[in-house]
Amino acid sequence: MKDLLKNKKILIGITGSIAAYKVFEIIKLLKEAGAEVFPVMTEKATYFVTPLSIEISCGNRVLIDMFQEPLSHIELAKKCDLFLIAPATANLINKYACGIADDLLTTTLLAFRGPVIIAPAMNWRMYQAAQVQKSIDYLKSIGVEFIGPEQGSLACGEEGTGRLVRAEKIFEAVVSALTEKDLKGQHVLVTAGPTRGYLDVIRFITNRSSGKMGYALAKVAKRRGAKVTLISGPSNIEPPEVDKFFKVETTEEMLEKVMESINSATILLMAAAPIDFEPEKIFNTKIEKNSINSISLRLCPDILKEISKLKKKPFTIGFSAEAGLNTERAKIKFKEKALDMIVLNDIMKKNTGMESDTNEVIIIYKKRNKFFEENTSLLSKEEIASLILSKVKELMLEK
Ligand SMILES: Cc1cc2nc3c(=O)[nH]c(=O)nc-3n(C[C@H](O)[C@H](O)[C@H](O)COP(=O)(O)O)c2cc1C
Missing domain, CATH: 3.40.50.1950 (Flavin prenyltransferase-like)
Structure with a gap:
C-alpha cells in the first residue's frame, strides 16, 4: 500500500x-x-x-x-x-x-x-x-x-x-x-480461503480462492485495534498475526469453527469461498483409475444460511464472487442470508477476485430499508479491506 x-x-x-x-x-x-x-x-x-x-x-x-x-x-x-x-x-x-x-x-x-x-x-x-x-x-x-x-x-x-x-x-x-485504533473493543471473526471436499485420501474438490482477501481483512482489523479470530481453509500465503488462528479443511469444519467463535464476535466477515458441493462418498484409500466411472456429489452445509438462523448474531458481511457484477443476485443473497452488508466482486475480470493481489468491488448495504451500492476503484486487497471495515464501523454506529 x-x-x-x-x-x-x-x-x-x-x-x-x-x-x-x-x-x-x-x-x-x-x-x-x-x-x-x-x-x-x-x-x-x-x-x-x-x-x-x-x-x-x-x-x-x-x-x-x-x-x-x-x-x-x-x-x-x-x-x-x-x-x-x-x-x-x-x-x-x-x-x-x-x-x-x-x-x-x-x-x-x-x-x-x-x-x-x-x-x-x-x-x-x-x-x-x-x-x-x-x-x-x-x-x-x-x-x-x-x-x-x-x-x-x-x-x-x-x-x-x-x-x-x-x-x-x-x-x-x-x-x-501509527494506526488509529478505531476498532478497539470489537471482536472481528474472519473466514478466508477455500475448503476441500475429499474423494479419497489424496484427491479432493476445491476452488481457486487464495485467502488473500480474508487475510487482508484480518490484518487491517488487527491493525485498527480489534481482537481478531481468523478461520482459514488451505492457503499458501502466510497468515497475519491475529489473536486466534484456526486452520480447517472442509466446509463442515469451517462451519463448526465459526459456530464455536460466533457468540463473542461483534463483526463477522465471511470472505472464505467454501465449496458448495463435495463427493458423496469418501474412499479411505487411493482409488484405482479403472475402478471409478463417475462421482456423485452432495451439497455442503451453507454456512451463512446456518448463521442466519441464529437469534443473536454479529454484524454480518457476506462476499459474493460472481461472473459479472450482478448486483440483483447479490441483493437476493443479502435478503436470503439476512446479511448486513454484501461485497460483490467479479471473478471474470483481470486483477480482481480470487488469487489476485488487487480487487475492485461493489459494497452493498441497506439504510432505511433502501439498498445502497458503492463501487470502489481497483485497489490492493488491504485498501479494499480498509474501506469495508470503515463502512462496517459507520453502519454499526448508525444502528
Ligand atoms: C562480529 C560481531 C557481531 C556482533 N553481533 C551482535 C549482535 O547481533 N547483537 C548484539 O547485541 N551485539 C553484537 N555484537 C557486539 C556489539 O557490536 C557490541 O556490544 C557493541 O558495543 C555494540 O555497540 P552499539 O550498541 O553502540 O552499536 C557483535 C560483535 C561482533 C564483533
Whole structure:
C-alpha cells in the first residue's frame, strides 16, 4: 500500500549487530509505503553496514556523531513520528533502560517522546542474560514496544532465540503503532480461503480462492485495534498475526469453527469461498483409475444460511464472487442470508477476485430499508479491506 505511511517521518536507529544488513529491506518497505526515513547509526554499526549505503537507501543524510550536526538529536526527536531501532544490540537496550546518552542514537532516543519500537538481534546467550531481560521488562513497562527476537539459526552457528524478526513483521509493527485504533473493543471473526471436499485420501474438490482477501481483512482489523479470530481453509500465503488462528479443511469444519467463535464476535466477515458441493462418498484409500466411472456429489452445509438462523448474531458481511457484477443476485443473497452488508466482486475480470493481489468491488448495504451500492476503484486487497471495515464501523454506529 503505497500511501499507508504517507507524511510519516520514521527515525531508524541501526546498531552494531551482525543482522544490520537486514535493515535495507525494512527501509525499502517503509519508503514504499510513503514514509520519510531518517537514519541514525551507532559507531559500531558502521563496522557492519556502510553509512553510504544507508544514506542512499534512506534518501536522507545518515547521522552518527553527536557533533556532526549539533542539536540534530533534538531536531530529529521533534520532527519524527516514530523511532524504530532495528537491529537493536544488547548494549543499546541496556543503555536505553538506564537512560544513558553517550552517542547520537542514545541521546536522540532519550529526547524522543513518540512511540518507540525495538527489534533486538543477538546471540541467545546474550538475550537470556538477566541484565538484558531486566532492561526489556523495564522498557516494556514504560511503553516501549518490542518485536522479537525470534527462535532460529543464529549468525554464530548456534540455534536459539535471538534472530531479528522478518522485515515484513517489523514493518507491520510500525504501521500498527501509527494506526488509529478505531476498532478497539470489537471482536472481528474472519473466514478466508477455500475448503476441500475429499474423494479419497489424496484427491479432493476445491476452488481457486487464495485467502488473500480474508487475510487482508484480518490484518487491517488487527491493525485498527480489534481482537481478531481468523478461520482459514488451505492457503499458501502466510497468515497475519491475529489473536486466534484456526486452520480447517472442509466446509463442515469451517462451519463448526465459526459456530464455536460466533457468540463473542461483534463483526463477522465471511470472505472464505467454501465449496458448495463435495463427493458423496469418501474412499479411505487411493482409488484405482479403472475402478471409478463417475462421482456423485452432495451439497455442503451453507454456512451463512446456518448463521442466519441464529437469534443473536454479529454484524454480518457476506462476499459474493460472481461472473459479472450482478448486483440483483447479490441483493437476493443479502435478503436470503439476512446479511448486513454484501461485497460483490467479479471473478471474470483481470486483477480482481480470487488469487489476485488487487480487487475492485461493489459494497452493498441497506439504510432505511433502501439498498445502497458503492463501487470502489481497483485497489490492493488491504485498501479494499480498509474501506469495508470503515463502512462496517459507520453502519454499526448508525444502528
Ligand atoms: C562480529 C560481531 C557481531 C556482533 N553481533 C551482535 C549482535 O547481533 N547483537 C548484539 O547485541 N551485539 C553484537 N555484537 C557486539 C556489539 O557490536 C557490541 O556490544 C557493541 O558495543 C555494540 O555497540 P552499539 O550498541 O553502540 O552499536 C557483535 C560483535 C561482533 C564483533
